[in-house]
Amino acid sequence: MKRTILNRSRVAGAGLLATFALALPALAEYPEKNITMIIPFGAGGGSDTLARTIATVIGEKELIPVSILPENRPGASGAVGYTTIAEQKGNPYTLGTVSVSFFTTPLLGGSPVSYRDFTPLASIAQSPYLLVVPTSADIQSLEDLAGAGRLTTGTVGVVSDAALLSRMTADALGVQIDAVPFDGEGEVLAALLGGHVNIGYLNPSEAMSQMQAGTLRAIAISSAERSEAFPDVPTFAEQGHPEIVHTQLRGLVMPADVPPEAVAYWEGVLEQVATSEEWKTQYIDRFHDIPDYADAEGLAKSIETTNARYEALMKELGLIN
Amino acid sequence: MLWDGIVTASAPAILACTILGAVVGLLIGALPGLGPTAGVAIMLPVAAGFGGVAAIACLGGVYYGSMFGGAITSILLGIPGDAPSVMTVLDGYPLAQKGEAGRALGMSVFASFVGGIVGILGLVLISVPVSRFALSFGPTEMTAMMCFALSLLSVLGGRNAVKGFVALALGFWIGMIGLDPIGGPSRYTFGSMDLFDGIDFSIVAVGMFGITAILMSLRVAVDKPLMRYSFASLVPRLGDALRSRWQLAQGSFTGFFVGVLPGVGATAATMLSYAIAKRTSRTPDAYGTGIVQGVAAPEAANNSASYGSMIPLFTLGIPGSATTAVMMGGLLMIGLQPGPLLFMEQPDFVWSVFGSFAIGNLALVFLTLLLTPLLAASLFVPLALLYPIVLTIVMFGVFAIDYSTFSVTLAIVAGVLGVVLHKLDYPAVPLILGLVLGPLLERNIRRTLIQSQGDLTVFVERPIALVLFIGTAVVILLPLILKLAGRQKIMADEAEV
Numbered sequence: 001m002k003r004t005i006l007n008r009s010r011v012a013g014a015g016l017l018a019t020f021a022l023a024l025p026a027l028a029e030y031p032e033k034n035i036t037m038i039i040p041f042g043a044g045g046g047s048d049t050l051a052r053t054i055a056t057v058i059g060e061k062e063l064i065p066v067s068i069l070p071e072n073r074p075g076a077s078g079a080v081g082y083t084t085i086a087e088q089k090g091n092p093y094t095l096g097t098v099s100v101s102f103f104t105t106p107l108l109g110g111s112p113v114s115y116r117d118f119t120p121l122a123s124i125a126q127s128p129y130l131l132v133v134p135t136s137a138d139i140q141s142l143e144d145l146a147g148a149g150r151l152t153t154g155t156v157g158v159v160s161d162a163a164l165l166s167r168m169t170a171d172a173l174g175v176q177i178d179a180v181p182f183d184g185e186g187e188v189l190a191a192l193l194g195g196h197v198n199i200g201y202l203n204p205s206e207a208m209s210q211m212q213a214g215t216l217r218a219i220a221i222s223s224a225e226r227s228e229a230f231p232d233v234p235t236f237a238e239q240g241h242p243e244i245v246h247t248q249l250r251g252l253v254m255p256a257d258v259p260p261e262a263v264a265y266w267e268g269v270l271e272q273v274a275t276s277e278e279w280k281t282q283y284i285d286r287f288h289d290i291p292d293y294a295d296a297e298g299l300a301k302s303i304e305t306t307n308a309r310y311e312a313l314m315k316e317l318g319l320i321n
Numbered sequence: 322m323l324w325d326g327i328v329t330a331s332a333p334a335i336l337a338c339t340i341l342g343a344v345v346g347l348l349i350g351a352l353p354g355l356g357p358t359a360g361v362a363i364m365l366p367v368a369a370g371f372g373g374v375a376a377i378a379c380l381g382g383v384y385y386g387s388m389f390g391g392a393i394t395s396i397l398l399g400i401p402g403d404a405p406s407v408m409t410v411l412d413g414y415p416l417a418q419k420g421e422a423g424r425a426l427g428m429s430v431f432a433s434f435v436g437g438i439v440g441i442l443g444l445v446l447i448s449v450p451v452s453r454f455a456l457s458f459g460p461t462e463m464t465a466m467m468c469f470a471l472s473l474l475s476v477l478g479g480r481n482a483v484k485g486f487v488a489l490a491l492g493f494w495i496g497m498i499g500l501d502p503i504g505g506p507s508r509y510t511f512g513s514m515d516l517f518d519g520i521d522f523s524i525v526a527v528g529m530f531g532i533t534a535i536l537m538s539l540r541v542a543v544d545k546p547l548m549r550y551s552f553a554s555l556v557p558r559l560g561d562a563l564r565s566r567w568q569l570a571q572g573s574f575t576g577f578f579v580g581v582l583p584g585v586g587a588t589a590a591t592m593l594s595y596a597i598a599k600r601t602s603r604t605p606d607a608y609g610t611g612i613v614q615g616v617a618a619p620e621a622a623n624n625s626a627s628y629g630s631m632i633p634l635f636t637l638g639i640p641g642s643a644t645t646a647v648m649m650g651g652l653l654m655i656g657l658q659p660g661p662l663l664f665m666e667q668p669d670f671v672w673s674v675f676g677s678f679a680i681g682n683l684a685l686v687f688l689t690l691l692l693t694p695l696l697a698a699s700l701f702v703p704l705a706l707l708y709p710i711v712l713t714i715v716m717f718g719v720f721a722i723d724y725s726t727f728s729v730t731l732a733i734v735a736g737v738l739g740v741v742l743h744k745l746d747y748p749a750v751p752l753i754l755g756l757v758l759g760p761l762l763e764r765n766i767r768r769t770l771i772q773s774q775g776d777l778t779v780f781v782e783r784p785i786a787l788v789l790f791i792g793t794a795v796v797i798l799l800p801l802i803l804k805l806a807g808r809q810k811i812m813a814d815e816a817e818v
């Protein structure tokens with residue numbers, strides 16, 4: 001399912017690129033002032049690093065004639081920052097990145113704005129999750145996992161990608177997986193290494209250092225195809241479960257109702273970022289994400305799919321009606 | 322190896338970054354509201370630009386520097402500079418009121434230094450075995466640990482046990498506001514988006530200690546005679562350090578081991594070490610009236626805990642606290658991969674960073690000792706001039722946590738609540754304890770029960786948990802048994818004030 005979206009988005013991308021070329025004269029003036037990039041979380045986190053790296057790469061390659069000014073607006077599980085962006089309706093000088101809270105906080109009723117109040121621009125990478133077990137465990141493949149009967153996993157917060165993936169795995173394999181919510185990625189990792197939970201769904205960079213040290217073993221990756229960073233880790237699909245594909249989107253959004261020229265402009269800029277050497281060395285190689293450019297339409301579709309998944313999970317957990 | 326690290330870290334560029342970090346940490350720690358996590362996050366983009374050892378030396382400096390700085394406002398104004406210095410208020414502020422601010426500040430510097438040295442040595446010498454010990458603490462063990470801590474902390478409840486428990490329960494309740502961390506739905510938020518993330522502990526602490534004190538001062542005449550100038554009250558006394566050696570050692574070790582545990586943190590470590598100091602004292606009633614030992618234990622603990630909490634980060638790649646999570650962001654930004662291999666692949670880097678900790682710790686001692694008379698002199702400023710300035714700084718500090726006016730409102734509400742509690746003679750300390758430890762206890766009980774599918778026997782099946790629960794029972798039952806044996810009175814007679 002994911003694959004068709006990606007293919008379709010590539011076709012659509014080509015079409016939009018043509019529009020971009022035609023629209024060039026009209027864009028001569030845009031952007032005429034600095035762009036504010038709102039980061040709805042504190043400094044040092046994943047969203048912060050992503051946003052700042054994008055800004056740095058754009059700056060180094062001089063892709064736009066103005067500066068990008070990153071600004072941290074943390075609070076209320078991302079709602080403060082995302083509301084700040086959405087309030088700039090029609091203003092093509094405010095940028096933001098997509099995160100898990102972009103979906104979950106509005107769904108839980110914690111934010112006055114939802115994904116419908118934003119204009120998707122493009123996504124430049126996807127971050128898969130690795131299903132890992134301690135090296136001391138007997139589990140070598142999904143098949144072994146299916147025979148385990150009951151498992152526990154750790155997740156950051158109640159509604160997260162790890163919780164979502166553990167539900168998908170449990171349904172696919174017919175096992176019981178109880179997700180224990182912790183307060184941070186570090187706590188999940190500690191519980192996993194200490195043997196207090198059996199399996200974990202980790203970010204590529206977290207999983208990489210532990211796998212290199214031989215403390216954890218990856219048995220599946222949640223992307224549609226294998227990741228270059230983990231050539232030996234098979235996908236869920238390869239192990240007979242093509243329905244389990246879920247990655248975190250690394251995309252950018254603007255407030256609703258920005259002019260289509262601005263969207264086309266940013267698609268062009270972000271495609272150059274996604275294919276640049278600087279992006280590869282400063283982000284992909286460092287965080288082991290999968291480089292993958294998708295245009296506005298592609299990102300919009302992925303956003304809807306992701307939102308529907310979270311919504312279904314929350315209904316299943318009884319958090320919303 | 323540490324010596325090589327110290328030599329590398331003495332290079333002018335790294336030294337400058339270490340000192341810069343330490344000074345920024347000192348200031349942020351002293352500013353009520355902003356604590357180590359915010360400090361490290363604020364410095365992160367700047368420090369990342371230094372690259373390599375200098376970047377992490379600078380961030381580390383902010384972290385332990387804030388542990389030094391937090392004590393300053395706690396002692397001088399009775400307003401905790403950050404969460405880990407709340408316990409320092411209990412004895413530090415009364416000391417300052419007695420005209421011995423210099424002594425209290427000096428003690429906090431000695432204690433921070435000793436705690437720092439113990440923490441650094443622990444980090445250097447035993448980080449690998451200790452990190453394994455930390456991993457053995459799962460939700461079950463954490464639950465037992467929190468019960469044990471609470472049993473020790475019951476000594477801080479004040480004279481009226483019922484009022485102490487009411488305040489504790491109120492703290493537990495405030496800690497539950499926000500999104501239910503285990504179940505998901507929001508609790509007691511009344512639909513307010515601002516309450517979704519819960520109530521930041523430092524806002525309540527600043528409100529209930531700082532704003533309450535300022536509001537209470539409105540009742541007294543402003544032209545109250547000022548403390549008399551005396552140079553002796555401004556300078557630290559070395560003898561205090563010797564007199565508090567047991568509290569220093571106890572605080573350092575408690576802080577270190579509690580700090581290592583992922584998700585517990587320096588604040589809980591200070592509470593525990595203060596409670597142990599009071600429990601084991603022959604004159605427990607003297608605690609809270611202004612004795613240097615009451616400053617020594619928590620101040621040694623919070624510095625030591627800051628190094629302890631770096632152990633899981635450097636040895637396992639696990640950020641065990643919010644502050645170390647930001648530091649991990651720093652490691653990633655300078656192109657290092659935090660993980661179990663960091664020590665092996667980048668030994669020079671790790672040892673140089675540890676070396677910079679040793680240098681920074683020493684530099685802070687001189688810096689703060691020099692500043693002590695200057696800071697202590699602030700007590701000679703009339704309250705009518707001092708409090709408006711303090712109130713402004715407090716409001717700015719609270720606002721700077723997440724640039725939200727809602728936080729400022731919350732701090733004022735906490736301040737008013739503090740006045741009400743004071744009037745009704747309810748102690749504020751149990752409320753703060755409940756707010757810090759309640760969420761930890763609740764989360765770990767519920768995590769354990771998810772793991773065990775509701776089976777309660779798991780709590781006594783695991784050895785570490787069982788030992789801690791037995792310890793809890795002993796702490797609760799021992800005074801009762803002693804009382805029954807009629808020995809309570811003899812002990813009271815033995816006590817000397």
